[in-house]
Amino acid sequence: MSTRWIMVRKSIRLAKIENQNNRLVTFLKRRNGVFKKENELVVMTGAEVGTIVCPQGSKPYSFGHPNVNETINKYVGEERPPSPSSPGIDDKYVQMFRKANSRELNTRFNSRQDQLVFVLNLKIKLKQMNKKVEIHQEWFKGPIEKINYTEASILKEGLEDLLLKVKNYGTERGYGYENGKWKAE
Amino acid sequence: MSTRWIMVRKSIRLAKIENQNNRLVTFLKRRNGVFKKENELVVMTGAEVGTIVCPQGSKPYSFGHPNVNETINKYVGEERPPSPSSPGIDDKYVQMFRKANSRELNTRFNSRQDQLVFVLNLKIKLKQMNKKVEIHQEWFKGPIEKINYTEASILKEGLEDLLLKVKNYGTERGYGYENGKWKAE
DNA sequence: GGACCTATTTATAATTG
DNA sequence: TCAATTATAAATAGGTC
Numbered sequence: 001m002s003t004r005w006i007m008v009r010k011s012i013r014l015a016k017i018e019n020q021n022n023r024l025v026t027f028l029k030r031r032n033g034v035f036k037k038e039n040e041l042v043v044m045t046g047a048e049v050g051t052i053v054c055p056q057g058s059k060p061y062s063f064g065h066p067n068v069n070e071t072i073n074k075y076v077g078e079e080r081p082p083s084p085s086s087p088g089i090d091d092k093y094v095q096m097f098r099k100a101n102s103r104e105l106n107t108r109f110n111s112r113q114d115q116l117v118f119v120l121n122l123k124i125k126l127k128q129m130n131k132k133v134e135i136h137q138e139w140f141k142g143p144i145e146k147i148n149y150t151e152a153s154i155l156k157e158g159l160e161d162l163l164l165k166v167k168n169y170g171t172e173r174g175y176g177y178e179n180g181k182w183k184a185e
Numbered sequence: 186m187s188t189r190w191i192m193v194r195k196s197i198r199l200a201k202i203e204n205q206n207n208r209l210v211t212f213l214k215r216r217n218g219v220f221k222k223e224n225e226l227v228v229m230t231g232a233e234v235g236t237i238v239c240p241q242g243s244k245p246y247s248f249g250h251p252n253v254n255e256t257i258n259k260y261v262g263e264e265r266p267p268s269p270s271s272p273g274i275d276d277k278y279v280q281m282f283r284k285a286n287s288r289e290l291n292t293r294f295n296s297r298q299d300q301l302v303f304v305l306n307l308k309i310k311l312k313q314m315n316k317k318v319e320i321h322q323e324w325f326k327g328p329i330e331k332i333n334y335t336e337a338s339i340l341k342e343g344l345e346d347l348l349l350k351v352k353n354y355g356t357e358r359g360y361g362y363e364n365g366k367w368k369a370e
Numbered sequence: 371g372g373a374c375c376t377a378t379t380t381a382t383a384a385t386t387g
Numbered sequence: 388t389c390a391a392t393t394a395t396a397a398a399t400a401g402g403t404c
Contacts, residue, residue: 014224014225014228014229015228015229016228016229016230016231017229017230022400022401023229023230023231024230024371025371025400025401026229026230026399026400027226027229027230027232028371028372029398029399029400030222030225030226030229030230030398030399031226031232033222033397033398033399034219034222034223034226036397036398037215037218037219037222037381037398038219039199040199040215041212041215041216041219043199043200043201044199044200044201044202044208044211044212044215045201045202045208045209045211045212045215045240046201046208046240047212047216047240055230055231055232056230056231056232056233207383207384209388210383210384210385210388211382211383213388213389214381214382214383215381215382218380218381218382221381222381222398
């Protein structure tokens with residue numbers, strides 16, 4: 001009855017929203033929209049998704065695909081305990097990860113660990129290969145083709161900063177999707 | 186006139202699509218949908234976005250936010266050349282990144298480098314701090330609180346694998362958005 | 371920051387080319 | 388893998404609480 005919704009949305013113009021408050025509100029709404037879409041993409045197509053969304057000058061939000069343990073099992077082997085033949089640091093992280101996510105069910109979203117999730121399956125893959133990569137000083141001496149060299153170099157640096165970020169920011173704001181609602185964990 | 190569009194979409198059920206072909210088609214469409222949404226989020230709210238989308242058993246697709254040089258400038262300083270006072274490895278990567286993206290205009294999307302983009306601004310931040318992080322063996326001896334320890338540890342491992350991935354996959358498929366169309370670069 | 375609200379804009383399932 | 392199509396399902400701007 002009131003005039004609450006007199007001003008209904010117009011066609012959006014793809015441009016930066018100048019009004020700061022509107023920009024924040026839109027960020028929040030659309031961030032959730034993106035996460036929801038990714039949720040659907042993951043569930044419907046079985047894809048893996050890792051996303052970081054960072055509003056200007058604030059802490060990042062992130063979203064990782066679900067069923068982390070399933071992903072681990074997919075790569076490490078179903079219900080197989082850590083291999084005694086390679087009880088190195090790799091297994092240590094697998095266990096840490098399992099523990100960190102043990103409270104999650106397969107059918108629920110696990111959005112703790114966030115963007116780490118995608119990257120983890122690559123870690124497991126590496127574990128299968130049962131070898132480690134020298135990424136430190138030696139990285140830049142390897143026989144890598146030009147473009148990869150650039151990318152990998154930047155990535156390496158980024159990695160270090162991401163680590164620093166985790167350190168500095170403390171716990172990042174991960175989001176869980178449950179019962180149709182997104183909520184910070 | 187034909188029966189081409191007799192079967193119009195029904196309400197989607199949030200479940201894995203069993204038919205393999207439909208699943209692929211849906212993946213492609215929704216991947217583009219997600220990227221488009223992220224594009225809008227970036228442009229409208231000024232946020233930064235980095236995303237990796239990986240269909241089962243295939244190479245990953247990725248999306249990074251635009252205006253990379255602007256982001257660099259934001260952190261390093263407008264139009265400021267690399268600081269002579271700290272001509273270390275940091276500047277080297279900033280320059281590499283600038284060069285890699287020099288062909289991009291501010292108003293166009295730069296989706297080369299992909300997920301590296303987000304991480305880069307953290308790198309620049311680190312540069313500002315003018316110090317480096319010891320992440321190798323020493324990382325695990327640092328005074329990090331429990332949860333961060335776990336996260337950072339996994340992240341470190343995961344990113345090492347991401348490095349490996351970049352190495353193995355060669356050039357990842359980055360996507361550019363232009364004139365309303367997404368296209369591989 | 372989130373929960374609602376409504377009218378309108380967008381995304382998109384199923385299909386053919 | 389991408390383009391086009393159309394009717395419908397979803398997302399969302401602007402607002403209040």
